[in-house]
Structures are given as C-alpha cells and as structure tokens.
C-alpha cells in the first residue's frame with residue numbers, strides 16, 4: 186500500500202467523523218504487511234514516546250520531589266539521560282512538526298497550535314503572523330521514510346498536526362489510533378468526550394471501553410496490540426500520549442496517595458498532576474515489560490521525551506493551583522526561558538548506549554528525525570531543507586566521548602501565551618539571548634552559571650549581546666521566520 190497524495194486524501198477522509206474499529210485497523214495493517222518493501226528483519230524497532238507538557242523536573246531522575254517515576258528512572262539508568270535536552274518549541278504543534286520533518290518550526294511556519302493560529306489576539310501591542318495550520322505534504326515525514334524502509338508505522342495518541350486531510354494516515358502511518366485535530370481530550374476518562382455540551386472533541390479509533398477507563402492506559406493497550414500485529418516486521422511506534430496535558434484528571438486512588446504525601450517544602454504541590462505523572466510512568470513501565478516479555482527489548486531503541494516545558498498555569502480543574510513547577514528552571518510552557526523549552530530526554534538503545542550515562546550536550550527534538558533515520562539504517566533521501574536544522578545524535582548515543590561540535594540552537598515564538606510575549610531565542614555554548622519583539626529588547630544569560638536565568642547580563646556584556654543578536658537576526662532571515670507586526674489599533678489607543 187503506497188501513500189500517494191490520493192491515498193492521503195482517501196484515508197484522511199475515512200478518518201473524519203467516525204472511529205475506525207480496532208479490527209479494521211488490524212486488517213489495514215495486515216494488508217500493509219503483504220505488500221511493499223521486503224521486510225528488514227534485522228533493523229531495530231523504534232519506540233518514540235512523547236509526553237505532552239511534561240516538565241523538565243517532573244521526573245524523579247530529573248529532581249522531582251513529590252512525583253514517583255520508577256519506570257522512567259530505571260529507563261534512564263539503562264540508557265542515556267540528557268540533562269540539556271530541548272523541545273524545538275515551547276508549545277505542542279511546532280515541536281511535533283519538527284519531530285516529523287526534521288525542520289525547524291520557524292522554517293515550516295508552524296510556530297503555534299492550530300486552534301490558537303485561527304484566533305490570534307487583536308488587543309495586544311503586536312499582531313502575531315498568520316501561520317500554517319496543517320503539516321505540509323512537501324517534506325518526507327519520519328513515518329514515510331521508515332514506511333519506505335519496510336517498517337510498520339504505528340501512530341497511537343495525540344497528533345495535533347492539522348485537519349482531516351493531514352492526519353497521521355496522510356503522513357506515512359499505516360495505522361492511527363487516537364490522533365486527530367485536537368490537542369487534548371475533553372476528559373481523560375472514557376468515553377473521552379462530554380456529550381451534550383457542544384463539546385466536539387473526541388479521540389478516534391477507540392471502540393468499546395467502560396466507565397473509569399483512563400486514556401493513557403487505553404492507549405498503551407492499543408500500542409501493545411499493534412506491536413503484536415506487526416510481528417515479523419520492524420515497527421516504528423509513535424506513541425504520543427495526551428497525558429500529562431490538561432484536563433488535570435487522574436484515577437482517584439492515586440490522587441489520594443499524593444495528597445497524603447504533600448508537604449509545604451516540596452517543589453511540586455499538585456497531587457492530581459502527580460498522579461497523572463505516576464500513571465504515565467506506569468504505562469511506560471508496562472510497555473517496557475511487554476518488550477521484555479516478547480524478547481524485543483534487545484532490538485528496540487526506546488526514546489522518551491516531552492513536546493514542551495511543564496504547564497505552570499492553574500488548570501480549569503484546579504483553578505488555584507499551578508499544574509506544575511519547573512524549578513530550578515524559570516517559567517514554563519509558552520515561554521522561551523528554560524522552563525518552557527528544556528524537557529526530559531531519555532534514550533535506551535541496547536548494545537549501543539552505555540547504562541546510566543548522563544549527557545550534558547545540548548540537543549533538540551529536531552535532531553531526532555536524522556537520529557532515528559540513522560538508527561534505522563535508512564539513507565536520508567531528504568530535501569536539502571530537511572538536512573539543515575537537525576543533527577543525528579546517534580554518535581553521542583554510542584560513544585561517550587563523541588561531541589556534536591559547535592552549533593547554535595534557536596527557538597522562535599512570535600505569539601502570546603500567559604507566560605510570554607512574542608520572542609526569539611538563541612543558545613550558543615553556555616550563552617543564551619532572548620529577543621523580545623514587543624519591547625525590542627534583549628536579555629542575556631549564562632546557562633552554565635545561571636540555569637535559572639535570574640541574572641540578565643545584557644547590560645553588563647553588550648558585546649556578547651550584540652554578537653548573539655546579529656546571529657539571531659541572520660538566522661531568522663535564513664529560515665524565513667515569520668515576525669509579528671505592530672497592531673495599529675493598540676497604538677491608537679495608547680496615543
């Protein structure tokens with residue numbers, strides 16, 4: 186089965202408005218197994234788990250105090266834990282687009298999620314740019330290159346990369362369970378929607394279920410079944426959990442457990458969120474146990490990360506309590522301070538990664554495209570633009586002394602969020618500059634000395650500020666980054 190444009194259109198149409206049964210999903214996968222490329226039996230399976238809005242310090246192995254994450258901590262002890270792993274963007278959609286294409290979100294013109302792109306604020310000093318709302322067909326996605334290399338390509342969970350004609354089936358995935366236009370479910374409990382209140386959100390591909398069923402549990406169940414169905418063929422499992430994004434809801438017994446643990450001195454204070462994190466961890470543990478029991482673990486690379494920093498704003502469910510706290514990092518989701526963009530990144534690649542390593546090299550989710558392509562032994566038959574923004578980190582996974590070499594990292598968020606106004610940032614070595622568009626002002630930090638970004642050095646170090654600002658502006662021009670414009674209505678009000 187080939188994924189031509191017409192197939193994209195056809196499959197996407199099928200996905201609209203109804204849930205495909207699991208049986209028919211298996212039948213589709215089965216038919217995909219019978220055709221196409223020769224099976225590449227010796228290739229490693231690839232499991233990419235992306236948590237939603239999980240903060241850098243939300244895992245115990247990254248310093249969480251209230252939270253309990255024994256399975257992810259063990260995964261880190263069996264592989265490489267990156268202390269300076271970054272999301273490509275401070276919000277969902279752009280990071281996910283970078284994962285799928287290897288291109289910087291600014292180059293894709295996908296710098297905010299779809300719903301927000303449709304309704305930008307009109308009452309702020311700047312008007313955000315009009316951005317792309319759907320993942321383009323122009324770039325070969327990670328799923329497409331792996332599909333063409335003989336992999337079963339399995340998407341489970343959140344997608345959030347466009348409308349019905351841009352769902353996972355249209356971008357190289359044999360199967361899609363759970364992914365559609367929405368960035369979050371109406372509720373994490375079955376049936377994952379709230380009928381009768383005009384709530385249109387739904388999670389597709391989930392047939393059956395019972396009251397009390399929790400979404401991350403169910404998605405893990407579906408992932409295990411799909412891996413079973415791919416028997417005999419290497420698989421790429423793209424498991425993008427909706428958890429731990431809002432709504433902040435978790436099984437009650439776990440919430441009570443964490444309420445009993447709360448102490449004023451703890452960094453984390455949200456028992457419901459702690460229960461969500463624990464459930465996510467347990468589901469990762471369940472998947473790892475499956476790989477062990479099926480004797481797949483030795484030939485499977487497992488990558489775990491998050492799409493942006495932790496959400497430091499109270500959620501509707503608990504209006505007086507921030508969802509999480511990214512300390513010692515500053516701020517959270519939406520912001521280009523470290524709390525908005527630095528995320529957990531753990532990679533276990535048996536036979537290649539030494540156990541228990543902590544790597545302090547700065548890497549970004551944009552790197553995972555080329556990394557996974559290299560792990561799969563897939564020649565990167567990519568357009569030039571897809572080779573510019575990310576590096577393969579395979580060598581630093583395999584070799585503790587390998588270095589990525591000098592390169593600058595960039596983030597571009599020309600939008601508003603409760604934690605920020607429009608801005609762009611560059612990291613060069615230990616230096617980081619944030620350029621705020623509203624005020625045309627810069628902040629400069631030395632991350633190695635000041636990871637909490639408490640001491641703005643822009644005035645004290647004007648030379649470094651000017652150098653990084655010039656580099657940042659050059660990069661914005663190189664990638665065609667979209668910029669906000671002045672809002673004449675707000676200017677008039679101020680006069």
Ligand SMILES: [Ca+2]
Nearest residue numbers: 237238277492
């Ligand atoms: Ca997110």
